[in-house]
Amino acid sequence: MGIIRILAPYLTLLRPNLVQNHQLIMARRLYASRTIGVDKNVWVEFTQLAADYKAVNLGQGFPDFSPPQFVQDAFCKAVSGGPQMHQYTRAFGHPRLVKSLAKFFSRVVGHEIDPFEDVLVTVGAYQALFCAFQALIDDGDEVIIVEPFFDCYQPMVLMAGGTAVYVPLRPKGGSSVLSSGDWVLSAEELASKITPRTKAIVINTPNNPLGKVYKVEELQMIADLCIKHDLLCFSDEVYEWLTYDGAKHVKIASLPGMWERTITVGSAGKTFSATGWKVGWAISSGKLIKHMKIIHQNSVYHCATAAQEAVSHGFDREYELFGTPESYFQQLPATLHQKRQKLASCLRSVGLQPVMPEGGYFMITDISSVNVDLNDESTKNESYDFRFVKWLIKEKGLATIPVSAFFSPEHSKEFDKYIRFCFVKEDSTLEAAEEILRKWSQKE
């Protein structure tokens, strides 16, 4: 039993008994113990702060430009389609969409994907991850999370009664670390974290926040361990189309022996720059998907119909144009490649040291060379990067995200001199950020 479960009854003594209008409402504890320790959230705090100070927002990861015209048109068409577009569709995924996904990804993975057995459509990749953890992680199971990690993995493991075990990507070669490719996983360190209770390993490629795109040999190393120890692999690949400088996205599920033990998670929001549509999916062997379907049918049951119809048309178009210059999956990374360059040179010009991401939406920057007086009593006890980011929002009007938020408590102190920028923004937003940074460096 996890330590938090053991402490739960004592924790209730620490929370004041709920008294409303001098009346005690429910003498016994209100909340379920699965919600203990998962209530804090970095996004809630920082998006509020960015809004309060009207900061130029390179913080939260969403485009400030529109989705491509062809998916917007597909959505409009769905909305004005027949009445069935506004009523329930198939619970595990709109038939048209699961067929489009199966067809598209069968070609990518090199494995025949059954649309009705091997695909589950979810409310964003977020809910796909939730279904995976809830369906497959039990009390006492250990889950290895590679750091830095998208922050939701940890509370999801906890909520499923599991224990998170962390293995960090570390910059090799000391201080001159200029690319996300320089951050690597130690095979020995990873192997040492595996115990008889280890159930799964979670990887994210391209990685948020670092931007690392795992090479095939790195994935093979992980795959070898999964097979040797009979582990599951949850592979979060929401940024799969966003790779730069010729880096190639490899699906760990396509490696020998991995299809039946890997759940690959994808996102229409990141694929088609429509994060607000919240359409995602999990693709895996039917044997694993069937367990996730049970969680899905007992939590949300259906996903919205019209958005699924639109995403389906998007994938059909991309299937035909795959590999050609008209493909959005070519055009978007090309556009972002240029924005990535723009932001990096702007950061360098003011003396900051960006780590060039090989993929994804984000760039982390080493701020240890920056000398500022973080004279803010209210943030005194927080880690350096948290304090720096808050200072940057309040004093300079520029919003970013502190990178230690993506590390475990045990390792966050080692990585508290980095902040994360999102460059999937209009040029005007990036220029506004550039202006702020330039003014700041000129004053020094």
Added chain:
Amino acid sequence: MASRHTHAKRIEGLDKNVWVAFTSLAADPSIVNLGQGFPDIPPPSYVKDALAKAASVDRMNQYTRGFGHPSLVKALSQVYGKVYSRQVDPLKEILVTVGGYGSLFSTIQGLVDEGDEVIIVEPFFDCYVPMVRMAGAKPVLIPLRPKPGKKTVSSADWYLDPDELSAKFSSKTKAIIINTPNNPIGKVFTRGELQMIADLCIKHDTLCFSDEVYEWLVYKGHQHVKIATLPGMWDRTITIGSAGKTFSVTGWKLGWSIGPEHLIKHLQTVMQNTLYTCPTPLQEAVAQGLLLNYKLMGQPDCYFSSLAEELEGKRDHLAAILQEAGMSPVVPEGGYFMLVDVTPLNQDLSHMGDDEAYDYKFVKWMIKEKKLAAIPVTAFVGEESKEQFEKYIRLCFIKEDSTLEAAGDILKNWRKV
């Protein structure tokens, strides 16, 4: 290989699902489908227009506030502020979820612990039991019973026995789930009945989860009462609503939970760890629909009342058709389902074996032989109550007149081979 890839214990025994079984059976277009509960009538055009308009705004295609899009929670706060006659804080007392279903899930996951007991009134919308079980808690069932000596001709002929209900409360009872108007019976709980339940909640210090997705669909002579408005109940009640049922857009999958901050905050914790945020353009469109109707509340062209009026006509039409065919409909006071007692038909189904309840066999037979789909009512009850309900099937009447006519034709010709 497969031995270590075992599923988590929480999903044990939760795989069966009546919808999965019956929606595929009824999917054949030649079948007249009065089964699954979704309209085949169009939603009001202004909500579709609002959705198209929302999707054309860049910002509306990206993430919005996790606990609910600002314009939507504000609109909900206005509408329900009026309905509850109290201020409802849009940021702290409302959570937007993926349908009423998502609200039930967030509520149960946030507030029900392993070892808790949750009282559920039968017949119940089928997801309550698996959701309670997934939370590691024990469902304690209590059936609505037909009033003694009365034939069941109306949903008002079913009642909860106060002594029976009282006996179901124990020191482990965390909550009671009620659904008014009720699916599948259509019962609209009276103020007196709700007061009886409220008294027990207060006496035993339990929570109340009130599923009110059909709240606007109440027919003449009946009034929807919110248990959260009874004294002492606001602080211990979560009330669930649905855009899908309110605006006839079940495929939008948006719902909401309304309650006191000290309860809603735990639902918000669940939300931020399950799917984080609901789709933006859909929320914006629902907000527009609510604002439009808020201004019309109390007037005949408010959709909240005009839909109920339209459905009352369909209800009466279907009831008449069923009576003509020799069946005994239970006329609902609310909602869009009608139970039908098929006993008078005396249909011999012994050729279908013994392993299923009568209504399951009847519906399967009816789909195959008569090309008419319904839902068996024992899907909504526990093992012990199956015998009480196995002569009833559920029909959905939020359908085009042509669909109801087609059902009528099948029923008129029932006796003919």
